[in-house]
Amino acid sequence: MIKKFLSVLLAVMMVVSVMAVGVVTSNAATTEGFTPESSKIYFDVDGTGWTMGTKDKIAFYMAGGDFDTEANSTKPVAWGGKKLIGTATAGETGIFEIDPVTKLGYTFTPGVQYKVIFAKVTGANWGDQTCSLFFTTDCFGHVAYSDGTEMENDVDSTKKTKTVYWRDIDPEENGPVLAITSIGNVVGSCVEQGKTKYSLFVEFLSEAKDDFQNKTCYENAHKYKCEIDPSSAGYKSEQKLIDDIGAGLGLTKDDIKAAFEEDAVKTYFETAGISCAWSYDDSTLPAGSSAHTHTPGEPVQENVVPASCSQEGSYDEVVYCTECQEEISREQKTIDKLAHTPGEPVQENVTVTHDKTTYDEVVYCTECQAEISRTPVELPIITHTLTFVPEVPATEQAAGTKAHYTCSGCDKLFSDAAGTVEVTADDLVIPKLVHIHTPGEAVRENEVPASCTVDGSYDEVVYCTACQEEISRETKTIKAPGHELSLVAEVPATATKDGVKSHYACANCEKLFADAEGTQEVTPESLVIPAEFVRGDVNKDGVFDSTDVTVLQRVLVEYEVPSYNAVAADVDLDGEVDAIDVTLMQRVLANMTTWEAWDAKHPA
Structure with missing residues (x-):
């Protein structure tokens, strides 16, 4: 037996793919401090024993499954890619997360088994890592964790990795990859899909x-x-x-x-x-x-792509073992195109001359609109069948039409009953009649009234009584009438009530003037004749406030007061100083009434 030393390099590159439109998840367990989101994968670094600096991160390297296949075009980011680095979960600094669909653009197929490795990242350096952990879309929303134990790297036995599991998920369904290492040790717990x-x-x-x-x-x-x-x-x-x-x-x-x-x-x-x-x-x-010897079952069809009349379909003919359900064989089959469904014939490229009509009779498929057949047709015209169309006189509102003849066979137009002089619709137009306006009564528009000293204006407009079109428009001036003044006699001031100087008031614009000619405009404030005292200023300090109410209350109960202004204290102007004056002063201070409002209801 030939045996040679093997140098094993760590290149654990796994590919993960998803063909499904969305991620399918199982019930995600609520973790203390936060509720996992069903679109994310989480890793709890606390059990690893790794010393994590404040700037250290966790990378999520995913691979395997059906990535980079015809079924799933996802090309995973290579080992060391910055995009694979997750972020700390809010409120849980020991837990890192990543959304591989949103952040990485990955697509995952429900039921397909992928692999993930979690690696500690310090700056740009990828350091300590976990073993390969199987996952499916059912693991989204779950937290992976390490129990702190180490296991042999299944590719490079000189290196150790942290054993990692999913919370609340059976490690034989989705757990550490079951493998025989390069030096013959068995590690992991989960068998890869399609294997035993x-x-x-x-x-x-x-x-x-x-x-x-x-x-x-x-x-x-x-x-x-x-x-x-x-x-x-x-x-x-x-x-x-x-x-x-x-x-x-x-x-x-x-x-x-x-x-x-x-x-x-x-x-x-x-x-x-x-x-x-x-x-x-x-x-x-x-x-x-x-x-185990497989017992083939009946072939079943999977990944069926139906055929249409424009393209072939396909399906996978798959045979599974009737005992262990393992896939024994898979063969792609072709489904022949379907036959076209003919629609009703239509006419195209119609050409009509004096002696014949030609056109293409075309049949299209009602499903895919493909042309099924095209047949040229030629029909002779023996004679025109003409109908007289009488003249429609023109009016001022609309054009008319000359008398003519139309053929019911070819829809052509002719000016003679014999059908020898062909004309167009434009040839038959009678122009609209020229309109002559009838002026109506002049009306006023855009009127700006005159003031006492400034001229006004208006537009004098004439419209046609037949078509309502504007015939003429002329701007007219409205002369300013001048002020209409009347003398307002002086109202003398009293001890506590302001008076008013004599002046002139305009009945038109309500402005006030000091002279009879209306050249010296004044304001109501400039006409005030001040009262001798401030109304309500009982203590004679020049202002009316709550202190004055207190002084008057003491006066009324015969409490000794050095001096006070009895005239200013008679705020209701009835000639007597009494409790009614105290009440009125309090109401005015509380903004419940005013001197003017009281005087209006209680004239002297």
């Missing part, structure tokens, strides 16, 4: 890999376990190497024997000139039935 523990062992014996310099994993494991010094701690005989792998996979020695008798294994061993010293009789594995 038995088929993994057959691959271990018979599939040559580039990573092992085109040798099988068995040959590499033999090199590291069976060819070293028997006294070495890592030494294993071929018997123990095979038995330990069988025990790790849960196989019987009958399964091991059947695997060595598989055509693929025997062919490889004969071609490579190798043999194995494993003995059935010396095996410590339990006996059992020989490896």
Whole structure:
């Protein structure tokens, strides 16, 4: 048996794809501190034992499944890509998340099994990583975590990875990838879709890999376990190497024997000139039935693409084992195009001359509109069948039509009853009559009234009584009438009430003037004659406030007050100082009334 040292390089590159329109999830468990979103994948870094700096991140490397296939064109980002770095989940600094559909543009097919590796990223460097973890779309919204244990890297046995699982998900359904490592150890718990523990062992014996310099994993494991010094701690005989792998996979020695008798294994061993010293009789594995032999079921159709009348269809003819349901064979079949469905014939390219009509009689498919047949047709015209069309006189509103003849056979137009002078519709047009306007009464529009001193204006417009079209428009001026002034006599001020100076008021514009000519405009404020005192200023400090109410209350109860203004205290102007004045002062201070409102209701 030829055995050579194999240098195994870590290149764990897995491809993940999704053909489904959306992500299908199972019930996502609520995690303390947050509720996972059904579109995201999460990783809890706390159980790994990794020391995470404040700027350290977690990368989510996804691969496997149906990525980069005809069914799913997703091309995953390569190992080390910045886009694969997740973000810390809000409120949960130990948990990182990524939305692979939104952020990476990935498509995932429900039911297809993909792989994910979580790696610690410091700056631009990808460091410690977990083992490969299987997942389907049912794992979206779930949190992956590590129990802190380490396992051998299934590709490079010189390296260790952190074992990782999904919370609330059976690790045999979606868990660490079950694999036989490069030196013959069994790691992981979840079998890849389409494979069995038995088929993994057959691959271990018979599939040559580039990573092992085109040798099988068995040959590499033999090199590291069976060819070293028997006294070495890592030494294993071929018997123990095979038995330990069988025990790790849960196989019987009958399964091991059947695997060595598989055509693929025997062919490889004969071609490579190798043999194995494993003995059935010396095996410590339990006996059992020989490896499972598939029982083919009836072929079923999958991935059906129906045929149409324009293109062929297809389907996969798949045979499954009736006992273990494993796929035995898959063959793509073609569905012949469907026959066209003829529609009603239509006429195209119609040409009419004086002696014949020609056209193509065409039949199209009602489903795909493809042309099924095209038949030229020629029909002779013996004579025109003419009908007289009388003249339609023109009016001012519409053009008329001259008298003419039309043929019911060819729809042509003629000016004579013999059908010898062909004309067009344009030839028969009688132009509209020229309209003569009838002026109506002038009306006013856009009127701007005049003020006392500024002229106004309006448009004098004349319309046609027949068609309502505007005939003329002229702007007219409205002269300013001037002020209409009347004298307003002076109202003298009282001790507590303002008066008003004499002045002139305009009856038209309501403006106020100091002179009879209306040249000196004034404001109401400038006409005020101030009162001798401030109304309500009982304590004579020049303002009316709550202190004045207090002073007046003391006066009314005969409490000694140094001095007060009795005239200002008579705020109701009835000639007496009493409790009514106190109440009115309080109401004015509370903005419940005003002096003016009171005076209006209680004239002196």
